[in-house]
Amino acid sequence: MPSPADQLSTIFAALADPPRRAILERLSKGEAPVGELARPFDISAPAISKHLRVLADAGLIEREISARWRICHLRANALQDAHDWLAAYRRHWEGNLDRLVEFVERTHAADSAKGPRHATKAKGK
Known part of the structure; x- marks a missing residue:
């Protein structure tokens, strides 16, 4: 076997x-x-x-x-081994995507806290 x-x-x-x-x-x-x-x-x-x-x-x-x-x-049932192998990679990518979402949300929140960009520059021109 x-x-x-x-x-x-x-x-x-x-x-x-x-x-x-x-x-x-x-x-x-x-x-x-x-x-x-x-x-x-x-x-x-x-x-x-x-x-x-x-x-x-x-x-x-x-x-x-x-x-x-x-x-x-x-x-x-013969597909179970393939499913199990793929599931490990699925967990890996889901974890990576979860971290990406957290990063984007933090970045967006930080940008929102700073206020609109270039507002003072546009008035000064």
Whole structure:
């Protein structure tokens, strides 16, 4: 089994491709046969199979064979590691933005306390 960092790389690589994200979006609404997943794309059956293999290798989908149907299911819990990794950066940026807001508010309050700028200069000209 890959290390957590390697698994993250695999997940993000799988998510980097728009057709794969579209497949995941469709599967978020429920399971679907491969033919239905392929329908919106103008690509070959082998290309769709490769996309599905990449998603399965990343742990994002599960494939099963039921009679003559190949059914795919979303494995949303596999996205938890990516979510956790992104959440750390979200907290970082939210903290930075909070400090920026405080700075702007302090600066604005200090400027307001000084009164209108250039008022005396404009009268003296």
